[in-house]
Amino acid sequence: MNVNDIQIVLTASLVTLACVIPGCFLVLRRMTMFGDAISHAVLPGIVAAFLFSGSLNGIAMIIGASLTGLLVTLLIELIQKKMRISPDASIGITYTFLFAIGVIMVSLLSNQTDLDQECVLYGDITLVPLDLGMWGIPRQIWIASILDIVLIITLLVGYRGLWVSTFDPSFAAATGIATVFWHYLLMGMVSLSTVTAFESVGAIMVIALLTGPAATAALFARSLPRMLVIASISGIISCILGYILATILDASIAGAIAVMNGLLFFISLLIRKFIRN
Amino acid sequence: MIINVQDPSLEAHNLTVIYHRKPVLWNIDFSLPKGEIIGIMGPNGAGKSTLIKAILELAPLNSGYSKIFGKSLNEVRKKVSYIPQRQTIDWDFPASVSDVVMMGRYPSLGLFKRITKSDREIVRLALEQVNMTEYANRQISQLSGGQQQRVFLARALAQQADLYLLDEPFVGVDASTEAAIMQLLRTMKNEGKTIVVVHHDLHTAAEYFNWLVLINASLIASGPTEKVFTDELLRNTYSGKLTVLSQVGDVMREQNFPVREK
Numbered sequence A: 001m002n003v004n005d006i007q008i009v010l011t012a013s014l015v016t017l018a019c020v021i022p023g024c025f026l027v028l029r030r031m032t033m034f035g036d037a038i039s040h041a042v043l044p045g046i047v048a049a050f051l052f053s054g055s056l057n058g059i060a061m062i063i064g065a066s067l068t069g070l071l072v073t074l075l076i077e078l079i080q081k082k083m084r085i086s087p088d089a090s091i092g093i094t095y096t097f098l099f100a101i102g103v104i105m106v107s108l109l110s111n112q113t114d115l116d117q118e119c120v121l122y123g124d125i126t127l128v129p130l131d132l133g134m135w136g137i138p139r140q141i142w143i144a145s146i147l148d149i150v151l152i153i154t155l156l157v158g159y160r161g162l163w164v165s166t167f168d169p170s171f172a173a174a175t176g177i178a179t180v181f182w183h184y185l186l187m188g189m190v191s192l193s194t195v196t197a198f199e200s201v202g203a204i205m206v207i208a209l210l211t212g213p214a215a216t217a218a219l220f221a222r223s224l225p226r227m228l229v230i231a232s233i234s235g236i237i238s239c240i241l242g243y244i245l246a247t248i249l250d251a252s253i254a255g256a257i258a259v260m261n262g263l264l265f266f267i268s269l270l271i272r273k274f275i276r277n
Numbered sequence B: 001m002i003i004n005v006q007d008p009s010l011e012a013h014n015l016t017v018i019y020h021r022k023p024v025l026w027n028i029d030f031s032l033p034k035g036e037i038i039g040i041m042g043p044n045g046a047g048k049s050t051l052i053k054a055i056l057e058l059a060p061l062n063s064g065y066s067k068i069f070g071k072s073l074n075e076v077r078k079k080v081s082y083i084p085q086r087q088t089i090d091w092d093f094p095a096s097v098s099d100v101v102m103m104g105r106y107p108s109l110g111l112f113k114r115i116t117k118s119d120r121e122i123v124r125l126a127l128e129q130v131n132m133t134e135y136a137n138r139q140i141s142q143l144s145g146g147q148q149q150r151v152f153l154a155r156a157l158a159q160q161a162d163l164y165l166l167d168e169p170f171v172g173v174d175a176s177t178e179a180a181i182m183q184l185l186r187t188m189k190n191e192g193k194t195i196v197v198v199h200h201d202l203h204t205a206a207e208y209f210n211w212l213v214l215i216n217a218s219l220i221a222s223g224p225t226e227k228v229f230t231d232e233l234l235r236n237t238y239s240g241k242l243t244v245l246s247q248v249g250d251v252m253r254e255q256n257f258p259v260r261e262k
């Protein structure tokens, strides 16, 4: 275990935490498809931000991703409500469309810049220790930590609104809570976690972090705060085990972490079945 | 048979809701008395839930408006408590019984104010009233249908409202729980609360309600039960539904209401 290992596992854990927070709400709302949609559809936004600012980090990218994230949410709602198309179809069509535009943009650009398809789709967490930021701490760790703090503050401040509008939207709306606002806030949070996860695990694997730990936690948790804690712990365990697995097999770290998240879920499912019988 | 009242608890004027060019509620216009237990009845798809939602501005209105205690909804929101149909909620949710009942305090707490001792006391009392004290820390997924309904009722009680809108509170509830809930509603009525209940069972309607609203997309009747619960009006409401129609006949005979055969 050297500094590099620790930095990579730490990055993965911070990224996981960012995904777990909105992920729990997505799972409870049965809206994980939205997570998948946003994590893919932000791609053109990220590329546009890259063109605009010339780098794959910082404020421009966060703004680009958040705006596209909200745009997808809006588009999905519009298609579903106005055109009377089923939710899954409207989600499927919207995000693959935007994602495909992003892929085309990336492939056009990859000749001229260091943005390539491989890195956008799969990320590369092994590069984390190479790209140092302030005080010699990797830039990725900085970004992930700051976004984690933003997400945690949003969670704490918005907790009541998020939970009531998730549990009983009709009651929430009847008592005057703006459920639409909380829906968009949640989608904004998903966009932020996507940005956090983008460079390290790539667009395809984000959904594993959004749903895996939350689904595992949903099996056991008796309250929402506990669900958030259990999901975080299970997600971090997956990061550690996944990193070990990847090192042994000399395989993709992000892939191994996603596999571990899946494994933990299935094991939990068995354990729960065992407990109940 | 549409009877209007002075100083109503709830009034609707020309309420119309159209979903995809199909009128679900058509020009509903009524006023309901204060301090009564009021039944809303009609066949499946008659628009009963939609009516409640339209009053609460949860369904898109194509025309019309409603007033509660003579004011607009926004002015009296805190005094109105809504119990959605139990099936609209995912009961497999990581929350305890008292978490859910505490939601009833949110309208007065707002989204950010801290929960105080008095809030906890109100929640405790509400649980006591519905006989669920021992289940306070139980996870809601482990409740029976009747217990879930009582949790919802406790949440409404914790809100300390003046007008209660209950959407089918007796679905999937056993006879003794139904009787207990009814008892509680009567106590609330005696405290001056107005309770509006969407209801399905014709057999119990006359016994439960002082006032009855019959709808089938449009308003068929609204008035005191003894005037509205007639063979003719029920037939109009449930037109074409044969099984229900024979049920209507049975109920009429059972309860010695005058049955006029045509």
Ligand SMILES: Nc1ncnc2c1ncn2[C@@H]1O[C@H](COP(=O)(O)OP(=O)(O)OP(=O)(O)O)[C@@H](O)[C@H]1O
Pocket: B019, B020, B024, B042, B043, B044, B045, B046, B047, B048, B049, B050, B051
């Ligand atoms: N959001 C919606 N979009 C489209 N149609 C709707 C919507 N909500 C209700 N409807 C339609 O409006 C009609 C009335 O529905 P509503 O739920 O109000 O009936 P109900 O009287 O409560 O029926 P039930 O006894 O089955 O609860 C139904 O035909 C339903 O299909």
Ligand SMILES: [Mg+2]
Pocket: B048, B049, B050, B085, B167
């Ligand atoms: Mg209904």
